[in-house]
Every structure is written in C-alpha cells, then in structure tokens.
Amino acid sequence: MPSGECRGQGWWHGKFRGCGYRLTLGREAILDILSKAEGHLSAEDIYIKVHPKYPNIGLTTIYRTLDVLSNLGMVYKLDFGDGRARYELAEGPKGAHHHHHLVCTGCNRVVDYTDFIDEEVELLQQTEKGLGKKYNFKINNHVIQFYGLCDKCSGNK
Amino acid sequence: MPSGECRGQGWWHGKFRGCGYRLTLGREAILDILSKAEGHLSAEDIYIKVHPKYPNIGLTTIYRTLDVLSNLGMVYKLDFGDGRARYELAEGPKGAHHHHHLVCTGCNRVVDYTDFIDEEVELLQQTEKGLGKKYNFKINNHVIQFYGLCDKCSGNK
DNA sequence: CTCCTTAATGAAAATGGTTTCCATTATTAA
DNA sequence: TTAATAATGGAAACCATTTTCATTAAGGAG
Incomplete structure (x- = not known):
C-alpha cells in the first residue's frame, strides 16, 4: 500500500x-x-x-x-x-505480466490477453531489430491490438 | 483513372x-x-x-x-x-500490398513496411484464431505499429 | 422522361477530450 | 529559512470530429 x-x-x-x-x-x-x-x-x-x-x-x-x-x-x-x-x-x-489487448468494438470491453505473447514478443523483437536497421529507426515502442465483437455484441445483431 | x-x-x-x-x-x-x-x-x-x-x-x-x-x-x-x-x-x-506502419514520434513521418509481413500475418492469423476461440470474439481487425525516432530525429537530440 | 421518396449534403453550431494561460502555491537545494 | 522555480487549479482556448437542420439531388417507380 x-x-x-x-x-x-x-x-x-x-x-x-x-x-x-x-x-x-x-x-x-x-x-x-x-x-x-x-x-x-x-x-x-x-x-x-x-x-x-x-x-x-x-x-x-x-x-x-x-x-x-x-x-x-x-x-x-x-x-x-x-x-x-x-x-x-x-x-x-x-x-x-506483459500483455496485449483485445477490444470489442461493440461495447468497448477490453480483454487483456497473454496467450501467444511469447511468440508475439519474439517476432516483434526480430521485426523491431530488422526494421530499425533497415530504416534507421530507434524503435522504442509498439502496439498490437485486435478488434472484434465479443459474444454478447455479435449475438445482439 | x-x-x-x-x-x-x-x-x-x-x-x-x-x-x-x-x-x-x-x-x-x-x-x-x-x-x-x-x-x-x-x-x-x-x-x-x-x-x-x-x-x-x-x-x-x-x-x-x-x-x-x-x-x-x-x-x-x-x-x-x-x-x-x-x-x-x-x-x-x-x-x-499488405503493409504495416513504422511511425517516427519526432517528426510524425510514417514508413510503410512490408518486411517480415509474411511471418507477422501468419502469427496474427494464428493468434486471431486462438483468441477468437478462447474469448468468444469475432475478430475482424488488428493493428500492428512500431514507434520510434527516425535517424534525423534521433540525431537531433 | 417525370415524379416522389428519402439519402446525401453544406454551413453553422455543438461537442468533448485535451491543452494552454496565468496567477498562486509548494517543493527542493542551498 | 530562503530563494528559485517546478507544479498546480480553474477558466478559457483549442481543435478534430459530430450533430442539427433546412436544402438538394439520386435513383426507383410509373
């Protein structure tokens, strides 16, 4: 506290x-x-x-x-x-713990997910390194998000 | 035209x-x-x-x-x-062609990149499928973006 | 081609999250 | 304790986007 x-x-x-x-x-x-x-x-x-x-x-x-x-x-x-x-x-x-977000575009509910995070992070790091070198960027952040409809919202319509 | x-x-x-x-x-x-x-x-x-x-x-x-x-x-x-x-x-x-974005937070320049796209897309599809099933989402979109400083902007400071 | 329903439009006003201004307060180094 | 200045709150400004509403025009019916 x-x-x-x-x-x-x-x-x-x-x-x-x-x-x-x-x-x-x-x-x-x-x-x-x-x-x-x-x-x-x-x-x-x-x-x-x-x-x-x-x-x-x-x-x-x-x-x-x-x-x-x-x-x-x-x-x-x-x-x-x-x-x-x-x-x-x-x-x-x-x-x-590291996580990314899954957003329902119907009700704006946000799910934090950690599934597949390891693979994601590994790919991201590789990509980050590759892009940084190729485009001369000092990359220090990334965003991954999925958008969709949760069960309630896809059922409603 | x-x-x-x-x-x-x-x-x-x-x-x-x-x-x-x-x-x-x-x-x-x-x-x-x-x-x-x-x-x-x-x-x-x-x-x-x-x-x-x-x-x-x-x-x-x-x-x-x-x-x-x-x-x-x-x-x-x-x-x-x-x-x-x-x-x-x-x-x-x-x-x-499918691409994602690399954004310079210094000058707001945006680079479209296609490198690593195949791996990204594959992982995204897997993740999408897995998340959709687990959380009962009907996923229909995603965002991947990298943020950083381009050579000019990282040199300036 | 003309008529009619109603979607689409433009201008102006409203909205609403975020930022700026500025005079006041409070933190920190000496 | 004091001085320098960072931080603060309230009000006003900002500004991208949305809403309102009266007008215009697309496109199906005839």
Missing part, C-alpha cells in the same frame, strides 16, 4: 528524482490509483477516483502527470478507438 | 449499390483522391485536395464519406497518435 508509506519512499521515488521531477501529493495519488486499479483508466476515471481523497487535485494535473509518467515510460498511453486515451501502469517492481 | 470513367462504372460501384448507398460526385471524388494519393491522408488533407475541383464539397461530407467507406471495409482508419485520424484505401482491385 504505497500511499501509507513515508513520503518519498515509494518505488517510483528514484525515477522521479533522477529526472529532476518533484515529488508531489498529486503525483503520488495518481500513481497509487494506477497501481491499485487494474488497467485501462481514462484521465477522467482517475480524476473521479482521486477526487474523494484529494478534492483539490484538478483534471489538468491528472493530464499533466500522466504525460510525465508516459514520457518516463512508467505508464502506457493506450488508444482503444473510443476517442479518449486510457492509461495503465507499465510493469512495476512486482513485474506485471 | 477512375474519375474519367462514366459515372457508376468505378470498381466501387457494386459495393456501394449492394449496400444501399447512393453514388454521388462527392464520394467519387474522395475515392479518387484516396486511390491516387499514397496513403495516410487526414480528412483535412483530402478536403484540400478535393476542393480545387469540387469547391462545394464540405469537410462534413468528407468525414461522413470516410465513415461509410470505413464501415464498408474499403478504407482503413489509422491512428498515428498525433490527434487526427488518417485514412488509406484498403486493397483495391489491383491489390495494394
């Missing part, structure tokens, strides 16, 4: 300080929410979850913090095609 | 009519632009290209048409993370 710890002792302490960022209550609160919730929170979702405990943290700060975290590589910014960005904590110290 | 043909004779004629859509000048113009341009046009890009020839086609129509085309599967709607959607013609009758 990171929020219960002494200020500045969280696992992200080092990362922040190392990059010249200040450690603030708002940032702690946001990281706390992200590490408790399981995946796919929008900025507003986070705002709503943070608000009861810290009513004076504004939506602007949420966006700014998520931007910082995203740049630090501590958070993934996801797009499921519904017009709002989602955020999930990148692997923390406990090493959340 | 589709636009030179008699109205209603384009290769998309059948698709439109079959789905109850009417064939209009605007739609023809937009498809024409898309088939001439090579990839990645935003709605505004298309608007600007269409405008000289058809000054009375509004941006709204562009959006509406792209939506129809996208639903028909004739156009892919792409997101490169810069806040505006891009569109490219799905494989036409001449069979544009």
Whole structure:
C-alpha cells in the first residue's frame, strides 16, 4: 500500500528524482490509483477516483502527470478507438505480466490477453531489430491490438 | 483513372449499390483522391485536395464519406497518435500490398513496411484464431505499429 | 422522361477530450 | 529559512470530429 508509506519512499521515488521531477501529493495519488486499479483508466476515471481523497487535485494535473509518467515510460498511453486515451501502469517492481489487448468494438470491453505473447514478443523483437536497421529507426515502442465483437455484441445483431 | 470513367462504372460501384448507398460526385471524388494519393491522408488533407475541383464539397461530407467507406471495409482508419485520424484505401482491385506502419514520434513521418509481413500475418492469423476461440470474439481487425525516432530525429537530440 | 421518396449534403453550431494561460502555491537545494 | 522555480487549479482556448437542420439531388417507380 504505497500511499501509507513515508513520503518519498515509494518505488517510483528514484525515477522521479533522477529526472529532476518533484515529488508531489498529486503525483503520488495518481500513481497509487494506477497501481491499485487494474488497467485501462481514462484521465477522467482517475480524476473521479482521486477526487474523494484529494478534492483539490484538478483534471489538468491528472493530464499533466500522466504525460510525465508516459514520457518516463512508467505508464502506457493506450488508444482503444473510443476517442479518449486510457492509461495503465507499465510493469512495476512486482513485474506485471506483459500483455496485449483485445477490444470489442461493440461495447468497448477490453480483454487483456497473454496467450501467444511469447511468440508475439519474439517476432516483434526480430521485426523491431530488422526494421530499425533497415530504416534507421530507434524503435522504442509498439502496439498490437485486435478488434472484434465479443459474444454478447455479435449475438445482439 | 477512375474519375474519367462514366459515372457508376468505378470498381466501387457494386459495393456501394449492394449496400444501399447512393453514388454521388462527392464520394467519387474522395475515392479518387484516396486511390491516387499514397496513403495516410487526414480528412483535412483530402478536403484540400478535393476542393480545387469540387469547391462545394464540405469537410462534413468528407468525414461522413470516410465513415461509410470505413464501415464498408474499403478504407482503413489509422491512428498515428498525433490527434487526427488518417485514412488509406484498403486493397483495391489491383491489390495494394499488405503493409504495416513504422511511425517516427519526432517528426510524425510514417514508413510503410512490408518486411517480415509474411511471418507477422501468419502469427496474427494464428493468434486471431486462438483468441477468437478462447474469448468468444469475432475478430475482424488488428493493428500492428512500431514507434520510434527516425535517424534525423534521433540525431537531433 | 417525370415524379416522389428519402439519402446525401453544406454551413453553422455543438461537442468533448485535451491543452494552454496565468496567477498562486509548494517543493527542493542551498 | 530562503530563494528559485517546478507544479498546480480553474477558466478559457483549442481543435478534430459530430450533430442539427433546412436544402438538394439520386435513383426507383410509373
């Protein structure tokens, strides 16, 4: 329970300080929410979850913090095609397992899957290396997502 | 050169009519632009290209048409993370080759690559089949993209 | 070819997620 | 404690996209 710890002792302490960022209550609160919730929170979702405990943290700060975290590589910014960005904590110290996303275009439900991940990751790494060399890119991220209709939504129509 | 043909004779004629859509000048113009341009046009890009020839086609129509085309599967709607959607013609009758995208997060340049596509496609199909069965999804689309810095942009910093 | 139904359209206004502005507050190094 | 400046909140701005609504035009029926 990171929020219960002494200020500045969280696992992200080092990362922040190392990059010249200040450690603030708002940032702690946001990281706390992200590490408790399981995946796919929008900025507003986070705002709503943070608000009861810290009513004076504004939506602007949420966006700014998520931007910082995203740049630090501590958070993934996801797009499921519904017009709002989602955020999930990148692997923390406990090493959340690598996964990709399966999105229902009917109800926007998102399934995290880990099946085939090993093969995927292997191919991705090869491709990344090959593309990087051929096109002179310094590749540092990728997206794989599948879109379809879940059983409910494909049944409904 | 589709636009030179008699109205209603384009290769998309059948698709439109079959789905109850009417064939209009605007739609023809937009498809024409898309088939001439090579990839990645935003709605505004298309608007600007269409405008000289058809000054009375509004941006709204562009959006509406792209939506129809996208639903028909004739156009892919792409997101490169810069806040505006891009569109490219799905494989036409001449069979544009399947490709994926490599995006520079520095200058937003996009490289279409076909390297490793065969392996990718094979893995994707397997994964698609496996996921579809396991999670009861009717998968009908996927996204693979790599993000990084091109040589210019990684050199600049 | 003409008429009629209704899909398609354009212009303007609305929408809504995200960003910017700016005066105020709070963190951190000295 | 103090000074320098990063971070903040609220309001306003932004801007791609969507909606509204009155008008136009595609295409089947006759």
